[in-house]
Amino acid sequence: MRLSAYFLPTLKENPTEAQIVSHRLMLRAGMIRQTTAGIYSWLPLGNRVLKKIEQIVREEQDAAGAQEVLTPTIQPAELWRESGRYDDYGKEMLRIVDRHEREMLYGPTAEEVMTAIFRDDIKSYRNLPKMIYQIQWKFRDEIRPRFGVMRGREFLMKDAYSFDLDPTSARRSYQKMFLAYLRTFARLGLKAIPMQADTGPIGGDLSHEFIILADTGESGVFCDKRWLELDVNAEAPSYEDDLEPFFGKLTGIYAATDEKHDAANSPLPADQLVERRGIEVGHIFNFGTKYSKPMNAVVMGPNGDNVAVEMGSYGIGVSRLVGAIIEASHDDNGIIWPESVAPFKVGLINLKVGDTECDKVCADLYDDLRTAGVDVLYDDRDERPGVKFAAMDLIGLPWHLVVGPKGVKAGVVELKNRKTGERIELSKDSALDKLTQR
């Protein structure tokens, strides 16, 4: 993409409404614009990041054996009356009446819809277990939305639902998702700690929140200090393995949100315990038959009895992750994208637009990179170098490829790593090699 043609409205100054760094940087980097309180439009750059995250989440869900579906944002009140949650959910649920006076709602979650889809077509234990998921917009009418996409009213969520014949099998589904979450967050460049959590309105007994430690986080959390240096993926099993040992080991290292932590009966001595702030990026629940019973989601078991299926649900805040990643990865100059989610891998900077040599070298690099399948954002604007460097730092692409007249005369270009700040001069071809092999 050529920057001169890209819809990328960057801001030099901080908008007043943005209180935390990720919100400020998302606005300044031209990723999002607020449409109304807690509801955002995603501009091209932000949308690219959102799609990248979505894709990683999707790949890891698929790898864990979940199958992607898509259910509507608008749901009938009827389904929620079946589960008994229509009256319980309160004002967070956005309720709508259609032209026929039917009560509808904008889905804050999809347990009811998913349970209904399951029960309508799955009738035998032979078809279990099943795990389905979607990546779909949700709406929760927060009292006070804040922090940009970190706590919007409308947000993109990956929500998965597991259906099993018995609690043992359900536990295994839970552990698969537990592992999938660890792998997903690791690929996103994040360290997410699974913590014992309250189950809230979804209900159930087994539940973990996945928390990224960050000073700006909304949740207070407590954890064993061993978590701080633990590499959870080093010994992660595959999905075919018995997951119990791994699950047992990780859940055996204390971590809990402040709702769950009992300071009076702390399981750890004070010098072992760390108290921090955190951002919740995922939450998984096992809730048994809480929905399957009232909604009559039953299958015929091996002995001919109808049994209510054991269920779990598993959420990842996809749009929230965009903010969370920025909270975890930025500096004074702007965002520093992990390569896996960067909107473009390389920013190509032409320091002297109009110079025949520079234009030629840039045009070649631009074509070659794209041919090699590398996402490249070419700053071909007739701007001063400082302006270009600033913009490139702000939007945080992992690699900056700088082409200027001096270097071109000497047959070199400069490659800068946004994260480390390291700058090396090398030939155009070596730069290409380096960027295409990674």
Next chain:
RNA sequence: CGGGGCGUAGCGCAGCCUGGUUAGCGCGCCAGUUUUGGGUACUGGAGGCCCCCGGUUCGAAUCCGGGCGCCCCGACCA
């Protein structure tokens, strides 16, 4: 829902208290000059229902009433 704040050009703000020429400033934007190596220049220019409605007044961005919107703190929530 309780408490606080704000609404003036795309963004950040001043002006309002104490009403009175064509409503200012910085950034951005447009045109031209500059061809620039790490947030760097110069000249000129465009751009305003001063949130909305009503009232007071000879006169309202400014005072008064009502409404709407947005932000922050709290309670609440993923």
